Amino acid sequence: MKLSIDLGGTNIRIALVENGRCLKKVSVACLAQQEATVVLGQLVRLIKDMMNTQVDGIGIGVPSIVHPQKGIVYNVANIPSWTEVHLKEALEKEFGLPVAVNNDSNCFALGESRFGKGKPYADMVGVTIGTGIGAGVIVNHRLYGGQYMGAGEIGSFPYLDADFEHYCSSFFFKRHGTTSVEVAGKAQQGDAASLKLWHDFGLHLSHLMKVILYAYAPQAIVLGGGIASAFPLFEGAMREGMRDFPYKVMSESVEIIPSQEEDASLLGASVLTDAWDGGQVEI
16 A cells, blocks of 8 residues: 655645555645745645555655655745755655655656556656646656656747746636636636637647657647646647647547546556656556
8 A cells, every 4th residue: 555645835635545546535735835844744744644554655746856766856836945855865764664756747647657548558648737737758658757857847848928838727817817717617608708718728738739749759648637627628729720730640640638537646656666767667
C-alpha cells in the first residue's frame, strides 16, 4: 500500500492507494502563503493522520521542477516560501519509509499511462488544463523527465503576446472577465457569446496540440484538469485548427482523449517508489 500526495498551492490531496485504487482520500486547503516550515508541518500532520502499518512508501507530486534522486523541489508554483525544499530527506527522516518526489503533471501522465486512457499507448503526453498548463511525457512506456523533471513545460512556450498558458488555461477566461465554469454553463444553455468563447479557446488549444505533435509525436494526448471536463465545447474547434498540420498521417492518427480518471495524479504518485531509475518510471 502506498501513501500518495498531490500537493498544490490551493489544496493538498492525500490518499491511501492499493492496486490502482484510492481506498481513502482527503483534501484540505494548503497553507500556501505561510512560511516553508508551516507548509511542511501541515504536510507531515496529514501524513501522520493517514499513515498505517501497511504503507510501505510515499509518493508526492509537486508543481515544480524536482531533483528526482535527492527529492529536492524548487520554486513551487503558488507556494512562495518553497524556493528549495529537501522534501524527500525531511519525510524519510520523519517516517522511515521510501519517499519519491516528482512533478505533479508527470504524476498525472503516469497515472493515465498506468491506469487510465493512456494505457494502450507506448508514447503519450498527458496535459493538465486548469489554473495553468502542465504536461508529462511518456516515451516507450517510460516517463521522460529530462533535467530536473522539467520536460513537458509546454505552457511556457511563447505564443502570441504571451505564452500558451495565457491562452489555453483559466487565464484565457480571466482575460475575458469570466471563468470556465461560468462560460460552460452558459454555453450548455446555447448562449452564442459563450459558445464563441469556447470556439476561440479550442482554436488556441489546437496550436498547443500541434506543438506537442512536433516535439513528441505521441500516439495519444490525454487531457486532464478542470477545463478538460468541457471537452465537447472545444473539441470541434481544436480539431478544426489542427487541419493545417503538414503531416496528416500524424495529426489524423493521434488520439486526443479527455481523462476519465479524477485521481490520475494520485495514482501516478503512488507508483513513484516502485521502480525508480534515474528519474524514469517503468510502466
